[in-house]
Amino acid sequence: MEDFDLIVIGAGPGGYVAAIRAAQLGMKVACVEKETSLGGTCLNIGCIPSKTLLNSSEKYVEFKNSAEEHGIKSGKIDLDLSKLMQRKEKIVKQLTAGVGFLFKKNSITHLIGVASFIDEKNIKVKSTKELTLSAKNFIIATGSSSMERPGISVDEKKIVTSTGALSLLVVPKTMLVIGGGYIGLEMGSVWSRLGTQITVIEKMDRIVPNMDGEIAFEFMKSLQKQGIEFKLSHKVVSTKTGSKDVEVTMVSEKDKKQIKNKYDVVLMAIGRKPNTEGLNLEKIGVQLNDQKAIKIDQNYKTNIDGIYAIGDVVPGPMLAHKAEEEGIACVEIINSQKTHINYNTIPAIVYTNPEVASVGKTEEQLKELNTEYKVGKFPFKANGRALTTSQSTGFVKILADKKTDLILGAHIIGHDAGQLIAEIVTAMEFGGSSEDIARICHAHPTTSEAIKEAALNIDGRSIHI
Numbered sequence: 001m002e003d004f005d006l007i008v009i010g011a012g013p014g015g016y017v018a019a020i021r022a023a024q025l026g027m028k029v030a031c032v033e034k035e036t037s038l039g040g041t042c043l044n045i046g047c048i049p050s051k052t053l054l055n056s057s058e059k060y061v062e063f064k065n066s067a068e069e070h071g072i073k074s075g076k077i078d079l080d081l082s083k084l085m086q087r088k089e090k091i092v093k094q095l096t097a098g099v100g101f102l103f104k105k106n107s108i109t110h111l112i113g114v115a116s117f118i119d120e121k122n123i124k125v126k127s128t129k130e131l132t133l134s135a136k137n138f139i140i141a142t143g144s145s146s147m148e149r150p151g152i153s154v155d156e157k158k159i160v161t162s163t164g165a166l167s168l169l170v171v172p173k174t175m176l177v178i179g180g181g182y183i184g185l186e187m188g189s190v191w192s193r194l195g196t197q198i199t200v201i202e203k204m205d206r207i208v209p210n211m212d213g214e215i216a217f218e219f220m221k222s223l224q225k226q227g228i229e230f231k232l233s234h235k236v237v238s239t240k241t242g243s244k245d246v247e248v249t250m251v252s253e254k255d256k257k258q259i260k261n262k263y264d265v266v267l268m269a270i271g272r273k274p275n276t277e278g279l280n281l282e283k284i285g286v287q288l289n290d291q292k293a294i295k296i297d298q299n300y301k302t303n304i305d306g307i308y309a310i311g312d313v314v315p316g317p318m319l320a321h322k323a324e325e326e327g328i329a330c331v332e333i334i335n336s337q338k339t340h341i342n343y344n345t346i347p348a349i350v351y352t353n354p355e356v357a358s359v360g361k362t363e364e365q366l367k368e369l370n371t372e373y374k375v376g377k378f379p380f381k382a383n384g385r386a387l388t389t390s391q392s393t394g395f396v397k398i399l400a401d402k403k404t405d406l407i408l409g410a411h412i413i414g415h416d417a418g419q420l421i422a423e424i425v426t427a428m429e430f431g432g433s434s435e436d437i438a439r440i441c442h443a444h445p446t447t448s449e450a451i452k453e454a455a456l457n458i459d460g461r462s463i464h465i
């Protein structure tokens with residue numbers, strides 16, 4: 001039986017980053033991962049493969065629809081889906097192998113197998129044989145998996161989760177996406193661009209419910225223009241899988257009218273649930289909340305000394321960068337260092353085209369909090385660089401405190417939104433005001449000038465509108 005300073009369970013972005021940081025700090029570390037490939041959901045079946053497919057599919061529509069406008073004659077554009085998928089797999093392999101390399105470089109013991117607690121200081125790891133390991137501290141970083149609904153049985157062929165939607169072998173003619181959150185919209189965009197007629201069904205009366213309402217409205221309009229249909233305030237009642245397609249019965253929340261439609265593929269994208277089953281947490285008394293996420297204190301410690309939890313398995317936004325930050329913070333706390341994460345400056349991005357990026361409070365949240373605020377906006381259609389790239393959809397919206405001018409939130413819909421938001425994240429982290437942004441020199445011509453202009457717009461000083 002081997003004894004470690006720290007055992008991390010799960011090698012996703014939370015777990016593998018925690019293991020590396022602990023090794024840097026001189027701890028004897030093991031990381032147990034049940035899959036043979038390291039990197040967790042993010043690298044294998046999440047962020048990386050989805051962004052790879054988004055990139056390929058974006059290039060496909062761009063060549064198909066805009067080459068001529070640029071004076072480029074390219075002949076007939078055809079799709080080779082298996083090649084597109086091969087590129088995705090190659091990138092996933094490169095990155096997951098990279099984590100293995102980092103584990104070796106940092107002398108981290110990598111164990112493949114399913115971990116479960118024997119008691120507060122010992123775990124067993126089950127693979128071809130069973131191992132018992134002990135440690136002074138444990139970090140549970142077991143992540144999350146797609147939520148399913150009773151009565152809708154996922155086969156990852158006709159009724160798929162995001163995992164199946166990342167590896168379809170043919171382009172379906174029609175697809176129903178259940179859920180208007182970011183995963184459904186990203187995967188819907190991929191297949192829509194490749195030729196599938198996408199319908200998104202959402203039980204609420206808007207998409208991306210956690211994002212700023214004005215941005216969400218603009219986002220939906222833009223996706224509609226690309227051919228994606230939306231059924232808002234609708235719920236799926238039942239599904240019946242046939243030999244060729246899936247018959248879906250839906251009901252309108254408003255008039256209770258039922259509709260039946262057939263789709264080649266149905267994508268379940270109704271959210272994700274924390275992976276807490278099978279760890280034997282009940283035996284050692286680790287407390288969970290009502291959503292079955294692990295309860296932690298401000299130091300990522302569960303109610304049991306020496307057992308910590310981070311990432312998707314704990315409450316909060318299920319995002320890779322949040323998991324990574326928590327991995328580092330948690331290890332530094334175990335190492336008796338002082339550390340802090342500002343949860344108000346964790347950005348969230350939807351990698352569609354246009355992208356949607358958000359940090360801090362939405363306008364709806366500020367109203368709810370009775371905070372007095374100012375709004376500054378600037379459209380990309382008035383930005384030179386956006387016009388040169390034919391990517392002028394969307395706008396920047398900055399929310400600042402009415403009295404202090406501190407930036408309270410920013411929401412961007414536009415081609416580069418995911419990159420652009422970093423400036424606001426930094427400004428907010430440094431306690432910046434809209435005046436600070438307005439006085440920073442932004443290179444010309446760049447889309448970042450739209451951020452400066454939105455900041456100027458807070459006091460009606462935009463130059464280019």
Ligand SMILES: Cc1cc2nc3c(=O)[nH]c(=O)nc-3n(C[C@H](O)[C@H](O)[C@H](O)COP(=O)(O)OP(=O)(O)OC[C@H]3O[C@@H](n4cnc5c(N)ncnc54)[C@H](O)[C@@H]3O)c2cc1C
Nearest residue numbers: 010012014034040041042046115142143311312318319320
């Ligand atoms: C399609 C999709 C797209 C996404 N895109 C983005 C994005 O663009 N940006 C972003 O920030 N986030 C994105 N996410 C979310 C992101 O993947 C997660 O937030 C992130 O992976 C969470 O990291 P984690 O380390 O907490 O858990 P995970 O990455 O889920 O890793 C947990 C690991 O623990 C392992 N494990 C579980 N139980 C055990 C056990 N008992 N024993 C041993 N190992 C175990 C699992 O096999 C897994 O490898 C996306 C998710 C999906 C599904």
